[in-house]
Amino acid sequence: MTIDPRDERLARLHARTVAHRDELAHNLLADGAPPTTPPRAAPGASGPSSPRPGRRHAAKGSRRTALAVSAISAVGLTGWFHQTAASSTTALDTGSADVADLAAAVPSTTSTTTPSTTTTSRSSSSSSSGTSSSGSARSSTTSTTTTNTGTSVSMADGTYTGTSASTRYGPVQVQITVADNTITDVEVVEYPTDDRKSASINARAVPTLVQETLTAQSATVRSVSGATYTVSGYKKSLQSAIDAAVAAA
Amino acid sequence: MTVSIDIRDDLPDEALEATVAWLHAVDATYSTYRPDSPISRLGRGELSLDDLDAEVLGVLSLCEDLYEDTHGAFDILAVPAPNGAHLDPSGLVKGWSIERAVEILESFGARNLCINAGGDIAMRGETAPGEPWRIGVRHPSDERALAKVLDLRGRTAVATSATYERGAHIIDPRTGLPTTDLASVTVVGTDLTYVDAYATALFVMGLDGLTWLMNEHPECQGFAVTHEDLTYATPGLIDLVVDPAVA
Numbered sequence: 001m002t003i004d005p006r007d008e009r010l011a012r013l014h015a016r017t018v019a020h021r022d023e024l025a026h027n028l029l030a031d032g033a034p035p036t037t038p039p040r041a042a043p044g045a046s047g048p049s050s051p052r053p054g055r056r057h058a059a060k061g062s063r064r065t066a067l068a069v070s071a072i073s074a075v076g077l078t079g080w081f082h083q084t085a086a087s088s089t090t091a092l093d094t095g096s097a098d099v100a101d102l103a104a105a106v107p108s109t110t111s112t113t114t115p116s117t118t119t120t121s122r123s124s125s126s127s128s129s130g131t132s133s134s135g136s137a138r139s140s141t142t143s144t145t146t147t148n149t150g151t152s153v154s155m156a157d158g159t160y161t162g163t164s165a166s167t168r169y170g171p172v173q174v175q176i177t178v179a180d181n182t183i184t185d186v187e188v189v190e191y192p193t194d195d196r197k198s199a200s201i202n203a204r205a206v207p208t209l210v211q212e213t214l215t216a217q218s219a220t221v222r223s224v225s226g227a228t229y230t231v232s233g234y235k236k237s238l239q240s241a242i243d244a245a246v247a248a249a
Numbered sequence: 250m251t252v253s254i255d256i257r258d259d260l261p262d263e264a265l266e267a268t269v270a271w272l273h274a275v276d277a278t279y280s281t282y283r284p285d286s287p288i289s290r291l292g293r294g295e296l297s298l299d300d301l302d303a304e305v306l307g308v309l310s311l312c313e314d315l316y317e318d319t320h321g322a323f324d325i326l327a328v329p330a331p332n333g334a335h336l337d338p339s340g341l342v343k344g345w346s347i348e349r350a351v352e353i354l355e356s357f358g359a360r361n362l363c364i365n366a367g368g369d370i371a372m373r374g375e376t377a378p379g380e381p382w383r384i385g386v387r388h389p390s391d392e393r394a395l396a397k398v399l400d401l402r403g404r405t406a407v408a409t410s411a412t413y414e415r416g417a418h419i420i421d422p423r424t425g426l427p428t429t430d431l432a433s434v435t436v437v438g439t440d441l442t443y444v445d446a447y448a449t450a451l452f453v454m455g456l457d458g459l460t461w462l463m464n465e466h467p468e469c470q471g472f473a474v475t476h477e478d479l480t481y482a483t484p485g486l487i488d489l490v491v492d493p494a495v496a
Contacts, residue, residue, distance in 0.1 A: 009313040010298055010306060013326075016316075020326050020335055021294070221398060222255065222376055225407045225435060226368045226387025 252347075256354065257361035257376065264357035268350045275346040278305065281330035281337050292334025308345060311442070312338050318465070319450035320423075322458070327422030344408060344445025347371045369408040369448075371441040372401055383491065387411070389432035389474050396474055398491040399437065406441035410434050410452035421453050430455030431473050436462065437489060438469035447471075459483055 252272060254265065279288045287305060290296045298306065315323045323340065330337035347366045351373060354362055361374030363382050372382045381400040388394040389411045401407070411433030420426070434451045438444040443466075451458035451471060462471050463483045470489060472482035 006306065006310040009310040013309055013313045014298055016326055017336070024335065221385040221395070222383050223253070223363050223365045223370055224368070224385040224387060224395070225365075225370050225409045226389075226411060226433070 251367065252350075253365040254350075254354075255363040255365075256359050257374070258359050260354065260357050260359055264354055264359065267357070268353050271350055271353055272346065275342065275349075279308070279338065279342045279346075281332045281334070281339060284332060288336065288338065289330075289332045289334065292330060292332060292336035308338060308342060311345070312341050312446075315341065315443075315446045315450070319447075319454070319461075322421070322423065322450035322453040323446050324422035328420050340449040341442065341446045343367065343369055344371075344406070344441035344443070348406075348441050369441060369445050370406065372405045372407075373403070375402060386435050387433070390476075390478065396433065396480070397435070397472065399489045400491050401437070401489060404439050405437065406439060406444040407435065407437050408441065408445040408448040409436075410448040423453075430475060432476050432478075434458065434471060434473040436469055436471040437486070438466070444469065456481060 254268065256264075276286075277283065278286055280286045281289055281292070283289060287296060287301060291298075291301065298309070301309075309325075312323075312325045316325070325338045325340070326335050328337065329335055330339075343366055347364050347369065348371055350364060351359075351362065351371050355373065359373070361376070363370060363372045363376075368387070370384060372384075376382050381402040382405070384399045384401055384407055385395040386397045386399070386407070386409055388396040399407070411431075431452055434448055436444045436448040436451060438447070447462060447466065447469060448471075451462060451473070454461060456473060456475070459471055459473055459481055462469055470483045470486040472480055472486050474480050
Protein backbone atom coordinates (compact mmCIF):
# COMPACT_ATOMS: atom_id res chain seq x y z
CA MET A 1 0.00 0.00 0.00
CA THR A 2 1.53 3.27 -1.04
CA ILE A 3 1.06 6.21 1.23
CA ASP A 4 0.13 9.44 -0.46
CA PRO A 5 2.89 11.83 0.58
CA ARG A 6 0.31 14.57 0.70
CA ASP A 7 -1.64 12.62 3.29
CA GLU A 8 1.49 12.33 5.34
CA ARG A 9 2.04 16.04 5.29
CA LEU A 10 -1.58 16.72 6.14
CA ALA A 11 -1.37 14.28 9.00
CA ARG A 12 1.63 16.17 10.35
CA LEU A 13 -0.20 19.45 9.95
CA HIS A 14 -3.17 18.02 11.79
CA ALA A 15 -0.94 16.74 14.59
CA ARG A 16 0.75 20.11 14.91
CA THR A 17 -2.61 21.88 14.91
CA VAL A 18 -3.89 19.68 17.71
CA ALA A 19 -0.73 20.18 19.71
CA HIS A 20 -0.95 23.90 19.13
CA ARG A 21 -4.54 24.04 20.33
CA ASP A 22 -3.73 21.99 23.40
CA GLU A 23 -0.92 24.32 24.28
CA LEU A 24 -3.09 27.38 23.77
CA ALA A 25 -5.86 25.89 25.90
CA HIS A 26 -3.36 24.99 28.58
CA ASN A 27 -2.03 28.51 28.62
CA LEU A 28 -5.54 29.90 28.88
CA LEU A 29 -6.33 27.71 31.85
CA ALA A 30 -3.03 28.47 33.51
CA ASP A 31 -3.06 32.23 33.12
CA GLY A 32 -6.70 32.96 32.70
CA ALA A 33 -5.71 35.12 29.79
CA PRO A 34 -4.74 34.50 26.21
CA PRO A 35 -1.01 34.46 25.54
CA THR A 36 0.42 37.66 24.13
CA THR A 37 2.99 35.91 22.01
CA PRO A 38 2.31 32.73 20.11
CA PRO A 39 3.68 29.68 21.88
CA ARG A 40 6.21 27.45 20.27
CA ALA A 41 4.78 24.32 18.72
CA ALA A 42 5.07 21.39 21.08
CA PRO A 43 8.27 19.43 20.65
CA GLY A 44 7.72 16.22 18.86
CA ALA A 45 4.71 17.55 17.06
CA SER A 46 6.80 19.42 14.57
CA GLY A 47 8.40 16.48 12.90
CA PRO A 48 12.08 15.58 12.94
CA SER A 49 14.06 18.30 14.63
CA SER A 50 16.71 20.00 12.60
CA PRO A 51 19.41 22.45 13.51
CA ARG A 52 18.89 26.04 12.61
CA PRO A 53 20.33 27.04 9.27
CA GLY A 54 23.16 29.03 10.81
CA ARG A 55 24.49 26.10 12.75
CA ARG A 56 24.05 23.78 9.88
CA HIS A 57 26.14 26.07 7.77
CA ALA A 58 28.91 25.86 10.31
CA ALA A 59 28.69 22.13 10.46
CA LYS A 60 29.00 21.84 6.72
CA GLY A 61 32.10 23.94 6.70
CA SER A 62 32.72 27.03 4.71
CA ARG A 63 32.35 25.78 1.22
CA ARG A 64 30.52 28.98 0.64
CA THR A 65 31.72 31.72 2.86
CA ALA A 66 30.29 34.98 3.99
CA LEU A 67 28.13 37.15 1.84
CA ALA A 68 29.22 40.32 0.16
CA VAL A 69 28.34 43.65 1.61
CA SER A 70 26.99 45.31 -1.43
CA ALA A 71 26.19 48.79 -0.27
CA ILE A 72 26.36 51.01 2.73
CA SER A 73 23.95 53.82 2.97
CA ALA A 74 25.53 57.22 2.72
CA VAL A 75 22.97 58.39 5.23
CA GLY A 76 25.01 57.51 8.24
CA LEU A 77 28.33 58.30 6.67
CA THR A 78 27.42 61.80 5.63
CA GLY A 79 26.20 62.80 9.04
CA TRP A 80 29.07 61.13 10.81
CA PHE A 81 31.63 63.01 8.87
CA HIS A 82 29.72 66.20 9.36
CA GLN A 83 29.81 65.69 13.09
CA THR A 84 33.45 64.74 13.16
CA ALA A 85 34.48 67.70 11.05
CA ALA A 86 32.86 69.97 13.60
CA SER A 87 34.97 68.62 16.40
CA SER A 88 38.29 68.24 14.65
CA THR A 89 40.00 70.56 12.28
CA THR A 90 42.34 68.13 10.60
CA ALA A 91 42.12 64.55 9.50
CA LEU A 92 39.18 62.58 10.67
CA ASP A 93 39.54 60.58 13.79
CA THR A 94 36.64 58.23 13.77
CA GLY A 95 37.88 56.22 16.70
CA SER A 96 36.62 52.73 16.91
CA ALA A 97 33.29 53.44 15.43
CA ASP A 98 31.21 50.46 14.60
CA VAL A 99 29.43 50.79 11.33
CA ALA A 100 26.21 50.27 13.16
CA ASP A 101 26.98 53.28 15.27
CA LEU A 102 27.60 55.37 12.19
CA ALA A 103 24.19 54.76 10.79
CA ALA A 104 22.41 54.94 14.09
CA ALA A 105 24.03 58.15 15.17
CA VAL A 106 22.65 60.16 12.34
CA PRO A 107 19.20 61.35 11.60
CA SER A 108 18.26 60.95 8.02
CA THR A 109 20.22 62.62 5.33
CA THR A 110 18.43 61.33 2.37
CA SER A 111 18.09 61.83 -1.28
CA THR A 112 14.85 60.46 -2.45
CA THR A 113 12.87 60.03 -5.53
CA THR A 114 9.54 58.62 -6.35
CA PRO A 115 9.59 56.04 -9.05
CA SER A 116 7.51 56.30 -12.15
CA THR A 117 6.47 53.91 -14.80
CA THR A 118 5.38 53.92 -18.35
CA THR A 119 1.94 52.55 -18.82
CA THR A 120 0.92 49.60 -20.82
CA SER A 121 -1.52 48.81 -23.50
CA ARG A 122 -3.71 47.23 -20.89
CA SER A 123 -3.45 47.21 -17.14
CA SER A 124 -5.96 46.97 -14.38
CA SER A 125 -6.42 46.27 -10.70
CA SER A 126 -8.80 43.76 -9.30
CA SER A 127 -10.05 45.45 -6.21
CA SER A 128 -9.38 49.13 -6.42
CA SER A 129 -9.06 51.90 -8.91
CA GLY A 130 -7.90 50.81 -12.31
CA THR A 131 -4.83 52.15 -13.94
CA SER A 132 -5.69 51.63 -17.55
CA SER A 133 -4.38 54.21 -19.90
CA SER A 134 -2.32 54.48 -22.97
CA GLY A 135 0.76 56.47 -23.63
CA SER A 136 3.36 57.13 -21.03
CA ALA A 137 3.25 58.89 -17.73
CA ARG A 138 5.86 59.97 -15.33
CA SER A 139 5.44 60.82 -11.72
CA SER A 140 7.39 63.77 -10.44
CA THR A 141 10.86 62.95 -9.27
CA THR A 142 11.86 64.92 -6.27
CA SER A 143 14.89 64.75 -4.13
CA THR A 144 15.60 66.33 -0.84
CA THR A 145 18.77 66.37 1.11
CA THR A 146 18.66 67.47 4.70
CA THR A 147 21.47 67.72 7.17
CA ASN A 148 21.05 66.92 10.78
CA THR A 149 23.14 69.50 12.55
CA GLY A 150 21.69 72.85 13.58
CA THR A 151 24.98 74.62 12.87
CA SER A 152 26.62 74.56 9.48
CA VAL A 153 29.64 72.31 9.19
CA SER A 154 32.38 72.39 6.60
CA MET A 155 34.38 69.43 5.38
CA ALA A 156 37.80 69.89 3.91
CA ASP A 157 38.50 68.60 0.44
CA GLY A 158 40.33 65.33 0.27
CA THR A 159 40.05 61.60 0.69
CA TYR A 160 39.32 60.15 4.08
CA THR A 161 39.43 56.56 5.23
CA GLY A 162 37.28 55.56 8.14
CA THR A 163 38.47 53.06 10.67
CA SER A 164 37.75 49.44 10.07
CA ALA A 165 34.38 48.64 11.55
CA SER A 166 33.43 45.21 12.71
CA THR A 167 30.27 43.65 11.42
CA ARG A 168 28.77 40.28 11.97
CA TYR A 169 30.55 38.90 8.94
CA GLY A 170 33.86 40.64 9.32
CA PRO A 171 35.45 44.07 9.00
CA VAL A 172 34.19 46.80 6.76
CA GLN A 173 36.04 49.96 5.93
CA VAL A 174 34.92 52.90 3.85
CA GLN A 175 36.67 55.72 2.17
CA ILE A 176 35.12 59.00 1.12
CA THR A 177 36.18 61.77 -1.16
CA VAL A 178 35.14 65.29 -0.30
CA ALA A 179 35.01 68.28 -2.60
CA ASP A 180 33.27 71.59 -1.95
CA ASN A 181 31.87 70.39 1.33
CA THR A 182 30.13 67.51 -0.40
CA ILE A 183 30.89 63.83 -0.36
CA THR A 184 31.46 63.03 -3.98
CA ASP A 185 32.51 59.41 -3.70
CA VAL A 186 32.19 56.58 -1.26
CA GLU A 187 34.11 53.37 -1.65
CA VAL A 188 34.10 50.28 0.49
CA VAL A 189 37.73 49.31 0.71
CA GLU A 190 37.43 46.20 2.84
CA TYR A 191 34.76 43.53 2.58
CA PRO A 192 33.91 40.72 5.00
CA THR A 193 34.43 38.01 2.45
CA ASP A 194 37.33 36.24 0.84
CA ASP A 195 35.45 36.01 -2.40
CA ARG A 196 37.09 38.89 -4.20
CA LYS A 197 34.67 38.75 -7.08
CA SER A 198 31.79 39.40 -4.73
CA ALA A 199 33.86 41.97 -2.92
CA SER A 200 34.70 43.96 -5.98
CA ILE A 201 31.38 45.73 -5.89
CA ASN A 202 31.99 49.43 -5.74
CA ALA A 203 29.59 50.99 -3.36
CA ARG A 204 28.94 54.40 -4.79
CA ALA A 205 26.30 55.32 -2.30
CA VAL A 206 26.64 59.05 -2.35
CA PRO A 207 23.78 61.45 -1.72
CA THR A 208 23.96 63.38 -4.95
CA LEU A 209 25.01 60.35 -6.96
CA VAL A 210 22.26 58.24 -5.48
CA GLN A 211 19.80 60.92 -6.33
CA GLU A 212 20.92 60.99 -9.94
CA THR A 213 21.04 57.27 -10.38
CA LEU A 214 17.69 56.74 -8.74
CA THR A 215 16.28 59.40 -11.00
CA ALA A 216 17.73 57.66 -14.01
CA GLN A 217 16.54 54.27 -12.85
CA SER A 218 13.14 55.38 -11.70
CA ALA A 219 12.26 56.64 -15.11
CA THR A 220 12.02 53.06 -16.28
CA VAL A 221 11.01 51.17 -13.15
CA ARG A 222 7.91 49.16 -14.06
CA SER A 223 6.92 47.80 -10.72
CA VAL A 224 7.96 47.93 -7.09
CA SER A 225 8.44 45.06 -4.69
CA GLY A 226 7.96 45.57 -1.03
CA ALA A 227 5.48 44.73 1.64
CA THR A 228 2.85 47.28 2.37
CA TYR A 229 2.87 48.86 5.81
CA THR A 230 -0.31 47.17 6.73
CA VAL A 231 -3.12 45.78 4.67
CA SER A 232 -4.95 49.05 5.03
CA GLY A 233 -1.73 50.93 4.46
CA TYR A 234 -1.53 50.12 0.80
CA LYS A 235 -1.59 53.84 0.15
CA LYS A 236 1.95 54.07 1.48
CA SER A 237 3.41 51.62 -0.93
CA LEU A 238 5.36 52.94 -3.79
CA GLN A 239 3.32 50.97 -6.23
CA SER A 240 0.29 53.08 -5.35
CA ALA A 241 2.33 56.17 -6.17
CA ILE A 242 3.01 54.70 -9.57
CA ASP A 243 -0.62 53.83 -10.10
CA ALA A 244 -1.75 57.31 -9.12
CA ALA A 245 0.73 58.86 -11.52
CA VAL A 246 -0.56 56.66 -14.28
CA ALA A 247 -4.15 57.48 -13.41
CA ALA A 248 -3.41 61.18 -13.53
CA ALA A 249 -1.90 60.97 -16.99
CA MET B 250 -4.69 44.04 -1.19
CA THR B 251 -4.54 45.53 -4.63
CA VAL B 252 -3.34 43.58 -7.60
CA SER B 253 -1.80 45.39 -10.54
CA ILE B 254 -1.81 43.49 -13.80
CA ASP B 255 0.42 44.69 -16.61
CA ILE B 256 0.11 42.79 -19.88
CA ARG B 257 2.11 43.66 -22.95
CA ASP B 258 0.24 41.43 -25.36
CA ASP B 259 -3.17 41.95 -26.87
CA LEU B 260 -5.66 39.74 -25.08
CA PRO B 261 -9.43 39.35 -25.20
CA ASP B 262 -11.41 40.84 -22.35
CA GLU B 263 -12.27 37.35 -21.16
CA ALA B 264 -8.66 36.89 -20.10
CA LEU B 265 -8.78 39.62 -17.50
CA GLU B 266 -12.31 38.67 -16.44
CA ALA B 267 -11.21 35.09 -15.84
CA THR B 268 -8.18 36.25 -13.90
CA VAL B 269 -10.17 38.60 -11.69
CA ALA B 270 -12.76 35.89 -11.09
CA TRP B 271 -9.98 33.53 -9.99
CA LEU B 272 -8.57 36.07 -7.55
CA HIS B 273 -12.00 36.65 -6.04
CA ALA B 274 -12.50 32.90 -5.65
CA VAL B 275 -9.15 32.62 -3.88
CA ASP B 276 -10.18 35.41 -1.54
CA ALA B 277 -13.47 33.67 -0.75
CA THR B 278 -11.70 30.42 0.13
CA TYR B 279 -8.53 31.51 1.85
CA SER B 280 -9.07 34.94 3.28
CA THR B 281 -8.53 35.18 7.00
CA TYR B 282 -10.42 38.46 6.91
CA ARG B 283 -13.61 36.63 5.97
CA PRO B 284 -15.04 34.72 8.93
CA ASP B 285 -16.97 32.41 6.63
CA SER B 286 -14.08 31.36 4.42
CA PRO B 287 -13.16 27.68 4.65
CA ILE B 288 -9.73 28.62 5.99
CA SER B 289 -11.23 30.77 8.72
CA ARG B 290 -13.66 28.03 9.62
CA LEU B 291 -10.85 25.49 9.64
CA GLY B 292 -8.96 27.80 11.95
CA ARG B 293 -11.88 27.92 14.37
CA GLY B 294 -12.21 24.16 14.27
CA GLU B 295 -15.60 24.28 12.56
CA LEU B 296 -14.16 22.31 9.67
CA SER B 297 -11.68 19.49 9.73
CA LEU B 298 -9.22 18.55 7.03
CA ASP B 299 -11.70 15.91 5.84
CA ASP B 300 -14.20 18.64 4.95
CA LEU B 301 -11.86 20.42 2.57
CA ASP B 302 -11.52 20.00 -1.17
CA ALA B 303 -8.43 18.80 -2.99
CA GLU B 304 -7.21 22.28 -3.87
CA VAL B 305 -7.18 23.51 -0.28
CA LEU B 306 -5.58 20.28 0.90
CA GLY B 307 -2.90 20.72 -1.73
CA VAL B 308 -2.18 24.22 -0.52
CA LEU B 309 -2.01 23.15 3.12
CA SER B 310 0.19 20.23 2.18
CA LEU B 311 2.54 22.59 0.42
CA CYS B 312 2.62 24.80 3.52
CA GLU B 313 3.69 21.80 5.56
CA ASP B 314 6.43 21.03 3.04
CA LEU B 315 7.74 24.53 3.49
CA TYR B 316 7.56 24.21 7.25
CA GLU B 317 9.97 21.30 6.99
CA ASP B 318 12.16 22.90 4.36
CA THR B 319 12.57 26.13 6.33
CA HIS B 320 13.07 24.33 9.66
CA GLY B 321 9.97 25.91 11.07
CA ALA B 322 10.67 29.48 9.99
CA PHE B 323 7.65 29.33 7.68
CA ASP B 324 4.80 28.15 9.86
CA ILE B 325 1.15 28.75 9.09
CA LEU B 326 0.22 27.86 12.66
CA ALA B 327 2.65 30.25 14.24
CA VAL B 328 0.93 33.55 14.57
CA PRO B 329 -2.63 34.59 15.11
CA ALA B 330 -4.41 35.37 11.88
CA PRO B 331 -6.54 38.50 11.63
CA ASN B 332 -9.50 36.33 12.49
CA GLY B 333 -7.86 35.31 15.75
CA ALA B 334 -7.30 31.70 14.82
CA HIS B 335 -3.82 30.20 14.67
CA LEU B 336 -3.99 29.29 11.03
CA ASP B 337 -2.81 31.68 8.38
CA PRO B 338 -1.56 30.33 5.06
CA SER B 339 -1.54 33.80 3.48
CA GLY B 340 2.24 33.78 3.17
CA LEU B 341 1.91 31.03 0.60
CA VAL B 342 -1.55 31.62 -0.82
CA LYS B 343 -0.66 35.03 -2.19
CA GLY B 344 2.22 33.82 -4.35
CA TRP B 345 0.46 30.60 -5.27
CA SER B 346 -2.70 32.36 -6.42
CA ILE B 347 -0.75 34.86 -8.51
CA GLU B 348 1.14 32.07 -10.30
CA ARG B 349 -2.22 30.45 -11.11
CA ALA B 350 -3.44 33.85 -12.35
CA VAL B 351 -0.44 34.07 -14.64
CA GLU B 352 -1.26 30.61 -15.98
CA ILE B 353 -4.79 31.76 -16.76
CA LEU B 354 -3.45 34.71 -18.71
CA GLU B 355 -0.96 32.47 -20.50
CA SER B 356 -3.81 30.18 -21.49
CA PHE B 357 -5.29 33.15 -23.35
CA GLY B 358 -1.98 33.74 -25.12
CA ALA B 359 -0.20 36.20 -22.85
CA ARG B 360 3.59 35.90 -23.03
CA ASN B 361 4.78 39.20 -21.58
CA LEU B 362 3.24 40.25 -18.32
CA CYS B 363 3.86 41.45 -14.80
CA ILE B 364 1.45 40.97 -11.92
CA ASN B 365 2.08 42.84 -8.69
CA ALA B 366 0.03 41.68 -5.72
CA GLY B 367 0.72 43.90 -2.75
CA GLY B 368 4.41 44.07 -3.57
CA ASP B 369 4.92 40.42 -4.58
CA ILE B 370 5.55 40.18 -8.29
CA ALA B 371 5.35 37.45 -10.95
CA MET B 372 6.63 38.12 -14.44
CA ARG B 373 6.90 36.49 -17.82
CA GLY B 374 8.72 37.60 -20.95
CA GLU B 375 9.74 41.20 -21.32
CA THR B 376 8.44 44.72 -20.99
CA ALA B 377 9.17 45.28 -24.66
CA PRO B 378 11.38 43.39 -27.13
CA GLY B 379 14.86 43.34 -25.66
CA GLU B 380 13.79 45.17 -22.51
CA PRO B 381 13.65 43.31 -19.21
CA TRP B 382 11.12 43.98 -16.48
CA ARG B 383 12.74 46.64 -14.33
CA ILE B 384 11.68 46.15 -10.73
CA GLY B 385 12.35 48.49 -7.83
CA VAL B 386 12.51 47.25 -4.26
CA ARG B 387 11.31 49.56 -1.54
CA HIS B 388 13.84 50.86 0.92
CA PRO B 389 12.78 49.67 4.37
CA SER B 390 13.55 52.87 6.23
CA ASP B 391 13.05 55.57 3.60
CA GLU B 392 9.61 55.25 2.14
CA ARG B 393 10.43 57.46 -0.78
CA ALA B 394 13.54 55.55 -1.85
CA LEU B 395 14.40 52.29 -3.48
CA ALA B 396 16.84 49.84 -1.94
CA LYS B 397 17.64 48.25 -5.29
CA VAL B 398 16.54 48.19 -8.89
CA LEU B 399 16.62 44.85 -10.68
CA ASP B 400 16.38 43.92 -14.35
CA LEU B 401 14.51 40.64 -14.69
CA ARG B 402 13.77 38.56 -17.76
CA GLY B 403 11.60 35.59 -18.54
CA ARG B 404 9.83 33.67 -15.83
CA THR B 405 10.78 35.49 -12.65
CA ALA B 406 9.22 36.14 -9.27
CA VAL B 407 10.13 38.68 -6.59
CA ALA B 408 8.85 38.93 -3.04
CA THR B 409 9.84 41.16 -0.15
CA SER B 410 9.20 40.75 3.55
CA ALA B 411 9.67 43.77 5.74
CA THR B 412 8.56 45.79 8.67
CA TYR B 413 8.24 49.37 7.62
CA GLU B 414 6.85 50.64 10.84
CA ARG B 415 9.12 51.35 13.76
CA GLY B 416 8.41 48.89 16.50
CA ALA B 417 6.57 46.48 14.28
CA HIS B 418 7.97 43.01 14.63
CA ILE B 419 7.63 39.67 12.99
CA ILE B 420 7.40 36.84 15.47
CA ASP B 421 9.85 34.00 15.02
CA PRO B 422 7.64 30.91 15.26
CA ARG B 423 10.53 28.89 16.64
CA THR B 424 11.00 31.09 19.71
CA GLY B 425 7.82 33.11 20.05
CA LEU B 426 9.94 36.23 20.23
CA PRO B 427 10.22 39.13 17.81
CA THR B 428 12.96 38.91 15.22
CA THR B 429 15.47 41.70 15.28
CA ASP B 430 17.97 41.28 12.49
CA LEU B 431 16.40 42.54 9.35
CA ALA B 432 14.47 45.54 8.16
CA SER B 433 13.65 43.82 4.89
CA VAL B 434 14.54 40.81 2.81
CA THR B 435 13.88 40.24 -0.89
CA VAL B 436 13.93 36.92 -2.73
CA VAL B 437 14.15 36.45 -6.50
CA GLY B 438 13.28 33.12 -8.11
CA THR B 439 11.10 31.55 -10.76
CA ASP B 440 7.95 30.62 -8.84
CA LEU B 441 6.19 33.17 -6.66
CA THR B 442 4.55 30.36 -4.68
CA TYR B 443 7.92 29.51 -3.18
CA VAL B 444 9.56 32.93 -3.44
CA ASP B 445 6.77 34.42 -1.35
CA ALA B 446 7.16 31.78 1.35
CA TYR B 447 10.95 31.99 1.29
CA ALA B 448 10.83 35.76 1.81
CA THR B 449 8.65 35.21 4.87
CA ALA B 450 10.96 32.48 6.17
CA LEU B 451 14.11 34.46 5.50
CA PHE B 452 12.79 37.42 7.41
CA VAL B 453 12.31 35.18 10.40
CA MET B 454 15.70 33.51 10.00
CA GLY B 455 17.62 36.78 9.90
CA LEU B 456 20.94 36.97 8.12
CA ASP B 457 21.36 33.22 8.49
CA GLY B 458 18.47 32.94 6.09
CA LEU B 459 20.50 34.19 3.13
CA THR B 460 23.01 31.43 3.81
CA TRP B 461 20.19 28.92 3.97
CA LEU B 462 18.83 30.19 0.66
CA MET B 463 22.25 30.06 -0.96
CA ASN B 464 22.86 26.48 0.12
CA GLU B 465 19.39 24.98 -0.09
CA HIS B 466 17.91 26.95 -2.99
CA PRO B 467 20.69 28.10 -5.29
CA GLU B 468 18.07 28.63 -7.97
CA CYS B 469 17.04 31.71 -6.00
CA GLN B 470 18.85 34.92 -5.22
CA GLY B 471 18.19 37.29 -2.38
CA PHE B 472 19.27 40.30 -0.42
CA ALA B 473 18.55 41.66 3.01
CA VAL B 474 18.70 45.15 4.50
CA THR B 475 19.44 45.38 8.20
CA HIS B 476 18.19 47.99 10.63
CA GLU B 477 21.63 49.57 10.38
CA ASP B 478 21.09 50.01 6.65
CA LEU B 479 23.64 47.39 5.64
CA THR B 480 22.81 45.26 2.64
CA TYR B 481 23.76 41.60 2.36
CA ALA B 482 23.20 39.64 -0.83
CA THR B 483 23.65 36.20 -2.31
CA PRO B 484 26.56 36.15 -4.76
CA GLY B 485 24.40 35.92 -7.86
CA LEU B 486 22.20 38.87 -7.03
CA ILE B 487 24.64 41.43 -8.36
CA ASP B 488 23.99 40.09 -11.89
CA LEU B 489 20.42 41.30 -11.60
CA VAL B 490 21.09 44.72 -10.14
CA VAL B 491 20.84 47.67 -12.49
CA ASP B 492 24.24 49.32 -12.61
CA PRO B 493 23.71 53.01 -11.85
CA ALA B 494 26.68 53.92 -14.00
CA VAL B 495 25.09 52.56 -17.14
CA ALA B 496 21.38 52.98 -16.34
